[in-house]
Amino acid sequence: MNDSDADDRQPALRLVASPQDTNAAGDIFGGWIMAQVDVAGSIAAYRRAGGRVATVAVDSLQFHQPVLVGDLVSCYAEVMKVGTTSITVHVEVVVERDSRAGIARLKVTEANLVYVALDNDGKPRPV
Numbered sequence: 061m062n063d064s065d066a067d068d069r070q071p072a073l074r075l076v077a078s079p080q081d082t083n084a085a086g087d088i089f090g091g092w093i094m095a096q097v098d099v100a101g102s103i104a105a106y107r108r109a110g111g112r113v114a115t116v117a118v119d120s121l122q123f124h125q126p127v128l129v130g131d132l133v134s135c136y137a138e139v140m141k142v143g144t145t146s147i148t149v150h151v152e153v154v155v156e157r158d159s160r161a162g163i164a165r166l167k168v169t170e171a172n173l174v175y176v177a178l179d180n181d182g183k184p185r186p187v
């Protein structure tokens with residue numbers, strides 16, 4: 061993936077990676093990325109459910125490449141499966157990174173998460 065790979069998708073979430081989110085090695089914490097993945101997935105699930113959802117499982121998650129301070133981080137979320145009360149969402153995290161060579165686009169993380177639609181009492185409700 062490089063700067064010639066246009067991406068017409070609308071990100072669920074987009075933000076800039078900042079120094080306060082770094083680990084001891086100076087890269088961005090995996091946990092910070094996981095939090096953004098969860099928020100992005102929950103937005104897609106919330107839209108599909110038409111209301112409150114909770115994360116019940118992270119079925120898979122791969123960190124393909126490190127995220128660096130200053131990266132523009134975009135989280136793309138797509139509903140993959142809808143069950144009775146559950147919604148499975150695929151989240152892909154892509155960064156745009158400016159360097160002397162130009163702007164690179166890199167897929168850094170992807171994950172599959174399962175959300176459950178909840179009623180006002182916090183119980184599963186049919187989607």
Ligand SMILES: CCCCCCCCCCCCCCCC(=O)SCCNC(=O)CCNC(=O)[C@H](O)C(C)(C)COP(=O)(O)OP(=O)(O)OC[C@H]1O[C@@H](n2cnc3c(N)ncnc32)[C@H](O)[C@@H]1OP(=O)(O)O
Nearest residue numbers: 099102103106107114115116117143144145146174176184
């Ligand atoms: C639109 C504009 C506004 C947008 C506005 C956006 C707002 C966006 C705010 C974002 C904000 C951040 C949001 C983050 C989301 C949290 O951080 S949520 C916090 C972390 N999660 C939790 O605390 C959940 C804790 N767990 C629970 O409370 C209970 O397990 C639950 C979720 C109520 C489910 O209860 P349960 O008894 O397990 O329910 P059960 O009927 O057995 O299973 C329900 C469904 O889940 C499935 N399931 C259960 N366990 C699993 C598993 N391990 N694996 C896969 N599936 C499973 C079942 O198969 C079932 O699926 P269906 O067959 O019905 O489709």
